[in-house]
Amino acid sequence: MSHDSSTAASGLWSLLRRVLGGLGLGLTLSSTLAQAQAPAAQPSVPAHWVAYAQQVSAQFQEQLADAGNPAVLRLHAWMQERMQQASSAPLAPLRLRVWVAPAGRVERLEFDSLGQAQADADLHELLSVPPLRERPPADLRQPMALELSLHLPAHS
Numbered sequence: 001m002s003h004d005s006s007t008a009a010s011g012l013w014s015l016l017r018r019v020l021g022g023l024g025l026g027l028t029l030s031s032t033l034a035q036a037q038a039p040a041a042q043p044s045v046p047a048h049w050v051a052y053a054q055q056v057s058a059q060f061q062e063q064l065a066d067a068g069n070p071a072v073l074r075l076h077a078w079m080q081e082r083m084q085q086a087s088s089a090p091l092a093p094l095r096l097r098v099w100v101a102p103a104g105r106v107e108r109l110e111f112d113s114l115g116q117a118q119a120d121a122d123l124h125e126l127l128s129v130p131p132l133r134e135r136p137p138a139d140l141r142q143p144m145a146l147e148l149s150l151h152l153p154a155h156s
Contacts, residue, residue: 048137053144055134056098063126071122078119097143104135
């Protein structure tokens with residue numbers, strides 16, 4: 001790969017990370033897409049990549065909100081404990097790197113440790129075991145860079 005194409009690819013991935021990084025995947029029922037503006041010199045991220053990342057985000061969000069899943073309940077309990085220890089300070093967003101196989105299964109998932117082995121295992125299981133509803137676009141560059149907002153749902 002030439003230096004010019006390497007620089008362009010790097011710029012494209014930087015933009016994709018910023019756009020996809022705002023896909024709040026939190027443990028609540030809300031997510032938002034950051035409205036990043038692409039600098040004129042950088043190519044835009046294909047709309048079908050962004051749409052696919054939004055679909056994956058929505059599915060991850062559903063999986064993280066399933067109150068009938070023991071892994072979700074453990075993760076929520078860990079977060080509650082962590083929030084109490086941190087004087088209710090919000091947890092920093094967690095950056096995920098997600099590789100999706102052509103058949104639509106998460107084949108690899110990377111994130112920095114949450115600081116507790118069981119919480120790491122639960123999060124990994126929740127996001128990588130169920131198959132994704134849609135297959136990835138054939139031209140999707142991987143990994144997808146998503147950001148998980150770790151916050152508990154508000155109680156009414």
